[in-house]
Amino acid sequence: MPKPQGPALSDATRGRLLFGGDYNPEQWPEEVWHEDVRLMKDAGVNSVTLGVFSWSRLEPEPGAREFGWLDRLMDLMHDSGIGVVLATPTSSPPPWMGRLHPDTLPVTEDGRTEWWGGRQHFSHSSATYRRYAAAITEDLAARYGGHPGLTMWHINNEYCTFDHGDEAAASFRRWLRERYGTLDALNEAWGTAFWSQGYDTWDGILPARQPHYMRNPSQVLDFRRFTSDMLLECFVAERDIVRRHTPHIPVTSNFMPLWFGQDAWRWAGEEDVVSVDLYPDPRDPLGAQDGALVQDMTRSQARGPWMLMEQAAGPVNWRGVNHPKPRGLNRLWSLQAVARGADAVCYFQWRQSRQGAEKFHSGMVSHAGEQGRTYQEVKQLGADLARIAPEVSGRHSTADVAVLHDWHAWWAGAQDGRLSHEVEHADVLRTWHRALWQAHLTTDFAHPEHDLTAYRLVVVPQLYLLTDAAIDNLLAYVRGGGTLVCGFLTGVADQDDRVREGGMDARLRELFGIRTLHEWWPLDPGEGVACEGFRGTLWSEELEADGTADETVAYKGGELDGLPAVLRKGGAWYVSTLPEPDALRDLLARIATGAGVRPVLDGLPEQIEAVRRGELLFVLNHGREPVTVEVPGTHRDLLTGADVTDRVTLGRYDAAILRP
Template sequence: MPSLADATRGRILFGGDYNPEQWPEETWAEDVRLMKEAGVTTVTVGVFSWARLEPAPGKRDFGWLRRLLDLLHTGGVEVCLATPTASPPPWLGRLHPGTLPVTADGTTLWWGSRNQYCPSSADYRRYAGALVADLAAEFADHPAVVMWHVNNEYGPVCHCEETAERFRGWLRDRHRTLEGLNSAWGTAFWSQGHGSWETVIPPRSAPYLPNPAAVLDFRRFCSDVLLECFTAERDLIRLHRPDAPVTTNFMTLHPHVDCWSFAAAEDFVSLDSYPDPADPRAAVYASLGQDVARSVGGGRPWMLMEMAAGAVNWRPVNRAKPAERLRLEALQSVARGADAIHFFQWRASRSGAEKFHSAMLPHAGPDTPQHRAVRELGRELGRLGEAVGGEVAADVAVVLDWPNWWALEQRGRPSERVELPELLLAWHGALWDEHLTVDYVRPDADLRRYRMVTVPNLYLADDPAVANLVAYAAGGGTLVCGFLTGVADGNDTVREGGMDARLRALLGVHPLEWRPLGEESAPLTGLDGAATLWSEALRVEAGTEVLARLADGTPAVTRRGRACYLATLPDPALLRRLLGGAAAAAGVRPEVEGLPDGVEAVRRGGLLFVLNHTGAAVRIASGAGRHEVLTGRELPPDAELGPYDAWVLR
């Protein structure tokens, strides 16, 4: 099976999206020259080039792409060749309106932007497959092409009639019979029972709340149908180039598809990461996405497919990114498992919706601080070959499940303020503040190698997931569960008693009533801190220790043996102490003891990355004789790490 290693060959790949179809050909030679000066090894080509490659139905214009690939190869730049199927040309929608996506309220989404395709459309799949097959046949043997990138940021959803028919087939496979579907969806409620498959439709605009189990199944279906699109294109590429690795790109906290399923179908995982320069917790957000990318890929090296050289164009206020932050974000990705660092994009666009998105080569040209920072980063990444292929060690696991995410955030719950990204960032941030590296795991994963497993939320917990968590704790593992966990089964049916009985026995608690909080926080006794977002009327069983209570005496944090339950979201300082204390009791230690806040240390293979995300210099006991790889110097036992600076220690 191909892997990212087939393309890296002992190097950290460095480059970005290259969209030469936006520029006259006389610009290409200058681009290649500047790429080589910047240390670019690889560029991604063709992501949005369908209209250029197929200007009319069945017509192929591959000449310009061959000239470009020849030029890049001559210049020593390798290519990740993309399939352009994320953005069909206008003629496809005009000739085949059924390829255009339809919203839940029946509105057709037209061409003029991107992602204007229905993943279920047979016409879309036919045209996309034909183009990908010809593209693979034409360029599979081109010496510049070292890997392939399919589509882009999968996520389009459609509610049309063609989707409805495919959804019915998916439901037949899942539930077998109408009786099985009616039971799983609880259609006895509100007289929703289906007596014929013809009445089963995708969730569309309705007078009031839609059936939550139907919505959940539709989200599962949408992920699966997009995965079908990916694997169809992947397999066409493999027919012609079985040795070249194939990927597609996720985004940080990507809700649109089940990334566990997608990652299993890829040769390596790719991530687009855009932390906000104005966010004081940007490093936490970035590290969460990096750890998820590494984890869904089974711990294998992954690719940072997109990052920004400066500002983006899609926030209300797009802050510029200082050069030192650009470098630090790239090194943080390498520390957490990336073997390739790419930007969006190489040359800034002069027209189109993203003309104000930064690029490696900005509008102001190469003689700019931004481009100088890019060139310096290319030189530094060239010194990190020994990081390539290195594994990232973690003793703490965080449970993450996409169907749980889709179920948790539907309307009609006790609180619409409860959102999984907020919970993940809170728990991940608490562990990051404690200088602990984590893996993300499926609920049914083998947990035995971890000293501590945390569950920020698992509202939707099927039987295998519950059994797995109980077995882990019974085997002596430390388990920390957040509120509203184990409430519903895999069909989003509330468990008898309001929480799975096996989890109630394990944790020694029984939630009697959910009492979500608003914007207010509630002070706690027993521990210094406050409850936020959520509280519960919690009955505590004999043998369960109450660590913190609300002012009225209601238990908020409990412990039974090595299993803890947080019936609230503690304030950040308290959550940090709780998770840090549980980790220490489980024998988990930071890579470097005594690190200041805002400084992270991550071990990858034989290298230790120390990254200072603060604006102040810090003194760190580096250990005598530590060789710093980026500068080649030996650090004294006690050394100063500058603001937004980094060490890579051997």
């Protein structure tokens, strides 16, 4: 993917770590604003995001502009030494827009209109919505582009709208014409000979609306591609407006973690700064690994430092049970993000709301106020970030391992008529990343068509769909001396979701030493399959080896007795089941060692995470008990200022940042 062409995150940070969050002062009397500034300065806040949900305040009726309050806020923040990330408010249109222009409202797959009264209630294909969005963006950019407090633009918020309405249908047809050119090409790509679905006119094509029975999976795949592209068009339109006024100011839009609806590889190439919102569950014993996955993916999309746009200082409000973060966990997870490349640590939101749908979602200042534990921990974190910023900001993290992920493969594999609804792409991805994380191996993420030559080990948890270019890329990587390990159900379909002859691309079968893939054998929930040395879960495959493999691990018992569960041919491994967690960790650790990949530190306790960022070593204790970690040599701990020789002791949820 191309690197962003505009200003970089460093243009906004200037040797600092940005610290702050979404600030929604329109919810409060103006006298509270000055109290907020006092608390922000005490906590070390140096950045706030304004205007994310302010459209009805800025444009209370069509064409009106109420900028006075925002003028005062921009000046107040700048005078207080706090930079502003100014958002376009286009994720939440005012009620008057839906009332006067119902064409701006999205329609669900079964024909229901999604009304105003919440947020994200806009059709990405609506010309009316786009016109109003461009107008408010133009006026914001013209008014504040020259303001000295402006440090970054934030376009919209968490793009996530699907639309199946009539205007989206017309846009879908135009998109398909550009992609295929002719109806014959579309009918071939979609396999419309099945179930008498052949189209004789473009006007007969609909979005992936709810049919009587299962939908055409290739149509659904293209509709998901189209949706990502339409949302990207909305982003680019607003981005180009603000860039025209302020070419020197970086632009971002915040991703949701591992979100199904956006091809984030493509999106990242259009952003100056890649940012993400991250909300691991504090009660999840693997919450830190979930955070590490998202951080690794975001750093890889950014190809350098990135921005943690949102996290929670305490509980959220959208889980079935919303638990607060125990003492120290907010600091630990924030430092984990910095370890994995973040140059900005921010929150939703600054002050916890007293009304509205998110009044029980935490803020940096909770309902308990200045004396509350949440704010006091935020103050400690602000001091930590200010202390380490000169040594950390702008430094890059590197990894010898790449995990491959592609949204198109995810979309294609999520079809209704798949072999097992127990197999979810994102869950398989998390499981493989978790195994690497528990083996203390730091990973990048990459698209299967990216240049992989810098990596000693490339891991493919599952890529059901692989283009010819991606397959050629994997083959070239192995021929060049790289080590490749692929999970089950990989290379099954081409870019149109057409099953490749033999059930797996012939080039891949030759690569792994597979003569025939006879059958896929999905497993029921809780069912396992015995293999030599471990137990497989979720999936298995009836494979016939071609006799060229250098190493095999066989299934034991049952229908697949004696057939290969794992094959290695040269530097290429294929794993046809999902080993239980410890077994997968051990297998990947062994493969990594053979590829010359080692953890940052040897002999790490299970609850310890060690990551290098530049020459700095981050050591993080994800456990509740103190632990001593061997760190050979003498270091300075940037958090405490103390010298550390050969070992460091960390308390519960504690961290050390060591400089040689």
